[in-house]
Amino acid sequence: MSGHIRRRGERSWELKFDLSTDPLTGNRITKYRSFKGTKREAQAELVRLLATANQGDYIDPSKTTLAEYLGRWQRDWAALNVSPKTAERYGELMRLHVCPQMGKLPIQKLQPAHLAELYALLRREGLEKPALAARTVGHVHRALHKALRIAVEWGIVERNPADIIKPPKAEILEIEILVQSQIHEVLAKLAAHPLHVFVRLGLATGMRRGELLALRWRDIDLAAG
Numbered sequence: 001m002s003g004h005i006r007r008r009g010e011r012s013w014e015l016k017f018d019l020s021t022d023p024l025t026g027n028r029i030t031k032y033r034s035f036k037g038t039k040r041e042a043q044a045e046l047v048r049l050l051a052t053a054n055q056g057d058y059i060d061p062s063k064t065t066l067a068e069y070l071g072r073w074q075r076d077w078a079a080l081n082v083s084p085k086t087a088e089r090y091g092e093l094m095r096l097h098v099c100p101q102m103g104k105l106p107i108q109k110l111q112p113a114h115l116a117e118l119y120a121l122l123r124r125e126g127l128e129k130p131a132l133a134a135r136t137v138g139h140v141h142r143a144l145h146k147a148l149r150i151a152v153e154w155g156i157v158e159r160n161p162a163d164i165i166k167p168p169k170a171e172i173l174e175i176e177i178l179v180q181s182q183i184h185e186v187l188a189k190l191a192a193h194p195l196h197v198f199v200r201l202g203l204a205t206g207m208r209r210g211e212l213l214a215l216r217w218r219d220i221d222l223a224a225g
Helices: 039-055 066-081 084-102 112-123 134-153 180-189 196-205 209-213
Strands: 003-007 012-021 028-036
Touching: 003 039, 012 039, 028 039, 028 134, 066 084, 066 134, 084 112, 084 134, 112 134, 180 196, 196 209
Parallel strands: none
Antiparallel strands: 003 012, 012 028
């Protein structure tokens, strides 16, 4: 199989490559993909496409649903470019709030109006699900925006619909701090619970969950207190 790239703009390219041969006619099946980036990146993407075509794993973007793309993005981009915890959170947001609503939609047909409808739906209380806080919907938007930006870079879509739509404005909530009596009450109720040590340490130091879970014995100096 062969292929080549052709410049279309300052940072845009057309990738042309042979996918296979039609078993009925014997004619080559040629595919075209748009790509944005440097020439070196375009060449790397062409090599990747040729490799997937050779392995029989090529996926036609025109038939790719949003759910299928998000699964690929999670596996091939998020798992390699963000922390495991962030990748886990991205997957959770897509799985719970995006895919059930519009996962079957072909990604190339995704429009800003679809995202506006999704955000409004997530903010409304339903029979089976409570309404999401505006802040959570904002997290959904930012994860989707990042995923669709990669779709543009991969040449799957021409533009990012999330560039146009803004998420609902998150309300500003004042953080409630436990008073002394409440701290004693919390510790008393957790006295026999396995989390008692973690909660006690968190209340005493203000450490976050990730910091608490990252602690090792070598981090503690009992002699110095």
